Amino acid sequence: MKKDIFWVAIYTLLLLVSEMAYRFVFNVPELSRPWEAAAIIAVFLVLFYCAKYRLTRFFIALFFGLSTVVNNVHYAVYESWINSTNYLLAVTEITEVAGAGMAMLDKVVPVVLWGVAETLLFISIGRFRRKTGIWADGVFAVFFIYMFIRAFTTSNDIGLTPRTNYSRLKSNAFAFSSFIGRTLPYELLELSDLSNYSHPTPQVVSAPKFKNIIFIVGESFSAKHVHHFGYPRESTPFLDSFAQNYPDAVLKPAYAAGLGTAISLPALFNAVPYPNGLTHIVKGDTNLFKLAQQQGFKTSFHSSQPEWEMEILGLMGKKWIDEVTFPTQAGMSVREAMNDHKVLPYLYQSPLRQGQNFIVLHQRGSHVPYGKYLESKQFGGNTPLDNYDSTIWDTDLYIRKVFEFLSKQKTDDWLLIYTSDHGQNVTDEVYNQGTAAEGSYSVPLMIYTPNRTLQQQMSRQFEQCKTMFHQQLSTLLISVMGYGMPVSDCRSGVVNANLLTGNSGYLQVENGEVKFVYPNGKQ
Numbered sequence: 043m044k045k046d047i048f049w050v051a052i053y054t055l056l057l058l059v060s061e062m063a064y065r066f067v068f069n070v071p072e073l074s075r076p077w078e079a080a081a082i083i084a085v086f087l088v089l090f091y092c093a094k095y096r097l098t099r100f101f102i103a104l105f106f107g108l109s110t111v112v113n114n115v116h117y118a119v120y121e122s123w124i125n126s127t128n129y130l131l132a133v134t135e136i137t138e139v140a141g142a143g144m145a146m147l148d149k150v151v152p153v154v155l156w157g158v159a160e161t162l163l164f165i166s167i168g169r170f171r172r173k174t175g176i177w178a179d180g181v182f183a184v185f186f187i188y189m190f191i192r193a194f195t196t197s198n199d200i201g202l203t204p205r206t207n208y209s210r211l212k213s214n215a216f217a218f219s220s221f222i223g224r225t226l227p228y229e230l231l232e233l234s235d236l237s238n239y240s241h242p243t244p245q246v247v248s249a250p251k252f253k254n255i256i257f258i259v260g261e262s263f264s265a266k267h268v269h270h271f272g273y274p275r276e277s278t279p280f281l282d283s284f285a286q287n288y289p290d291a292v293l294k295p296a297y298a299a300g301l302g303t304a305i306s307l308p309a310l311f312n313a314v315p316y317p318n319g320l321t322h323i324v325k326g327d328t329n330l331f332k333l334a335q336q337q338g339f340k341t342s343f344h345s346s347q348p349e350w351e352m353e354i355l356g357l358m359g360k361k362w363i364d365e366v367t368f369p370t371q372a373g374m375s376v377r378e379a380m381n382d383h384k385v386l387p388y389l390y391q392s393p394l395r396q397g398q399n400f401i402v403l404h405q406r407g408s409h410v411p412y413g414k415y416l417e418s419k420q421f422g423g424n425t426p427l428d429n430y431d432s433t434i435w436d437t438d439l440y441i442r443k444v445f446e447f448l449s450k451q452k453t454d455d456w457l458l459i460y461t462s463d464h465g466q467n468v469t470d471e472v473y474n475q476g477t478a479a480e481g482s483y484s485v486p487l488m489i490y491t492p493n494r495t496l497q498q499q500m501s502r503q504f505e506q507c508k509t510m511f512h513q514q515l516s517t518l519l520i521s522v523m524g525y526g527m528p529v530s531d532c533r534s535g536v537v538n539a540n541l542l543t544g545n546s547g548y549l550q551v552e553n554g555e556v557k558f559v560y561p562n563g564k565q
Contacts (some may be wrong), residue, residue: 043188043239043565045170045172046091046170046172046173049170050084050087050088050091050167051084051092051166053083053087053164053167054080054083054084054087054306054421055080056163057087057160057163058079058080058083059078059158060159060163061073061083061209061210064153064156066117067156068117068152068153068351070115070117070206071206071207071292071562072207073207073208073209074205074208076233076489077115078209078212079209079211079212080370082209082211084108084210085109085212086102086105086164086211087164087167088178089102089178089349090102090103090106090164090165090166090167090168091167091170091178091183092171092173092174092175092176092177092178092181092203093136093169093174093178093182094174094175094176094179095179098178098179098182099168100529101182102182103161103164103165104217105160105180105214106160106161106164106211107157107158107161108218109210109211109213109214109215109365110153110156110157110160110161110210111118111161112124112152112155113210113213113214113215114153114154114156114157114210115150115157116128117151117153117206118146118149118150118323119146119149119472119474120265120474120476120477121151121472122206122218123205123206123210123213123214123217124213124214125206125220125539126193126217126220126224126225126546127216127217127221127223127225127539127541127545127546128209129217129218129221129225130221130225130229130538130540131228131289131304131332131373131540132304132539134304137407137499139324145387145563146410146475148218152477155528157470159353160438165278165490167232168402169531184203185346187220187221188213189216189223189322190223190535191223191527192223193216193219193222194221194223194227197465200541201424205297205395205499215373216343216488218385224515224545225541225545225546228538228543229541229543229545233551235273235545236316236318236543236544236545237318238318238319238320238322239314239315239316239317239318239319239322240321240322240325240327241313241327241328241400243327243328243333243396244333244520244525244526244527245525245526246336246337246357246524246525246526247304247409247524247526248476248524249337250337250338250339250398250522250523250524251323251457251458251493251496251522251523252455252456252491252493252496252522253394253397253399253453253455253456254394254397254398254399254448254456255334255339255399255400255456255457255459255519255522255523256389256401256402256403256444256448256456256457256458256459257400257401257402257403257441257458257459257519258402258405258441258444258458258460258461259403259404259405259461259462259463260405260407260408260461260463260485260486261303261404261405261406261407261408261439261462261463261467262407262408262410262462262464262465262467262475262543263407263433263434263437263462263465263466263485263486264407264408264462264465264467264468264482264484264485265295265296265409265465265483265484265485265486266465266480266485267430267431267434267468267481268281268295268406268434268483268504269282269407270282270285270293270445271295271305272545273429275421275447276545277431277434277435278434278435278438279435279439280438280439280441280442280445281441281486282294284488284490286507288337288490290494290498290501291486291488291489291490291497291501292489292490292500292501292504292510293486293487293488293489294486294487294508294509294510295464295482295484295485295486295487295509295557296461296485296486296487296506296510296511296512296514296515296550297483297485297509297510297511297512297535297537297551298461298462298463298464298465298482298484298485298512298537299314299511299512299513299536299537299538300463300464300483300537300538300539301464301477301482301483301537301538301540302347302463302464302474302475302476302537302540303345303353303354303464304454305538305539305540305541306463306464306512306538307322307357307358307463307544308323308354308357308542309512309513309538309542310368310461310463310515310516311329311330311358311359311516312326312328312329312330312357312358312359312380312395312516313327313328313513313516313517313520313527314513314550315513315530315535316536316538316544317433317538317542317543317548318537318542318543318544319542319546320542320543322482323357324357324544326359326362327452328399328520328521329359329362329514330518330520331360331363331400332359332362333341333360333520333523334362334400334523335362335364336527337398337523337524338396338397338398339364339398339399339400339523340364340365340367340397340399340400341363341364341365341400342363342364342366342388342392342399342400342401342402343355343358343360343365343366343367343384343402343404344361344365344366344367344383344389344401344402344403344404345366345367345368345406345417346366346369346370346379346380346381346382346385346404346405346406346415347379347404347406347409348368348369348376348377348378348379349368349369349370349375349376350376350377352368357542366400367385372384379406379409379414379415380406380415381415381416381417381480382406382407382415382436382437383405383417383440384406384445384546385403385404385405386403386440386443386444386447387402388403389401389403389444389447390447394451394456395451395453397427397524403444405440406528407433407462408430408433408434408437408462408466411429412426412429412430412432412433412468412473413429413430413432413433414432416432416436419432420432420435421435421438425470426468426473427468427469427470427473430468430473432467440559441488442458444458445490447456448530449492453492454489454492454493454494455490455493456486456492457489457490457522458485458489458490459488459489459490459515459519460487461485461486461487461488461490461512461515462484462486464476464482464483465481465482465483465484465485466483467479467480467481468481476540478537478549478558480556482551484509487510487515489515489518496522500518503518504532506530507531508532509532510532511530511532511535512552513530513535514530514531516530517529517530533553534550534551534552534553534554535551536549536550536551537549537551537556538547546560547560
């Protein structure tokens with residue numbers, strides 16, 4: 043008995059010192075209660091040490107590994123412990139998650155090795171095991187059953203907002219139990235507290251106002267990096283000159299519909315103004331591709347993103363797209379992206395003078411790793427900020443090429459739109475996405491037509507808006523396609539977080555004031 047206590051005490055001390063050293067080395071906030079962290083470590087060591095069944099020991103070791111390795115990686119990328127929603131996204135958006143990690147290997151590898159070493163140390167206490175008891179298996183099972191039930195029934199948001207001064211074991215106990223007990227069932231069984239959004243198919247009231255609508259959908263382009271909006275670096279020379287030469291054009295920052303691609307684009311292409319519109323999205327009553335088809339447009343979607351990562355195209359309206367292309371059609375594997383400019387020939391070869399065309403050009407843009415697919419980099423440094431700004435400059439060039447091609451058509455029957463799915467929070471110190479930082483959800487929005495009358499109408503419509511919303515763009519597109527759809531205003535709107543249901547919370551914007559709202563109404 044004394045030897046058992048001795049080994050548990052030694053391992054508790056070693057793992058506590060390791061946690062404190064990890065925080066010191068990787069600049070993580072200190073533990074608020076070291077004694078509590080030690081007690082939690084000791085409890086899990088005792089359960090692992092005494093558990094009778096190998097399956098129980100496996101799950102205890104797995105939980106410890108998730109608490110250390112996964113939390114270490116998540117903090118390296120996002121500067122926070124993993125939460126319940128992140129667990130869901132790690133399953134549903136595995137390629138995005140893997141891509142983000144691969145882009146930051148210099149940060150990820152050291153913390154992974156540290157976490158693996160801690161996990162192996164934790165498991166090694168089993169070498170000294172002498173006696174086991176089924177009571178340990180029972181305590182472990184009862185504890186997590188209780189945590190799962192607690193997560194399902196409570197309105198506490200601790201599983202969504204982990205505190206970095208909690209130990210990784212404590213934080214992960216809340217996050218993982220919230221994922222299993224609340225996030226997963228709410229997502230699978232549609233148990234959201236938010237009412238489902240719905241809108242009937244709008245009535246046709248006129249012929250479309252344009253024969254050709256060209257919609258460039260950017261990737262991870264933050265409005266905070268647009269020189270025309272005040273960014274000090276000259277990152278957008280075309281947009282700068284465009285704003286001067288075409289003062290009636292709409293060129294403003296906008297609030298993205300969501301913090302991530304999988305949330306923002308389904309909402310944007312289905313004109314969903316607030317969370318929990320999944321049922322409406324599936325029905326497609328206000329889907330842009332569907333409405334365009336019904337008005338006689340040929341619909342096209344040309345993407346430089348890997349086909350493997352674009353399963354959300356089903357939620358964007360794939361069934362109503364006449365022509366879809368990915369890098370796969372250029373001979374690449376389903377997991378490969380390509381340089382954005384290689385998509386432009388699809389536009390150049392489009393029969394713009396025949397019939398009506400709704401063409402979406404979907405960029406790889408500023409996706410991590412920044413600048414991987416650029417042929418050259420405008421900003422010579424190799425820092426994340428330099429690479430990111432080089433992608434902004436390249437997107438600016440991309441927009442210019444599309445604009446110049448359309449201008450050569452010598453017609454005024456086209457509409458050019460640019461916006462990004464979401465932004466990125468990129469500075470000299472930080473580079474990430476999906477956070478509440480303004481750079482993560484502030485994106486550029488450009489709307490232009492050479493038809494002077496229609497351009498002036500749109501300019502007047504949005505002249506009072508300092509910052510617009512994706513929903514205004516969605517409803518504008520439905521309106522110019524000839525439907526009786528009121529164009530949204532810019533007084534209020536929503537930036538959804540990480541779930542279409544809104545269960546992970548969302549940003550509520552009222553007259554420029556931004557507040558984070560949880561499904562239970564907290565702010």
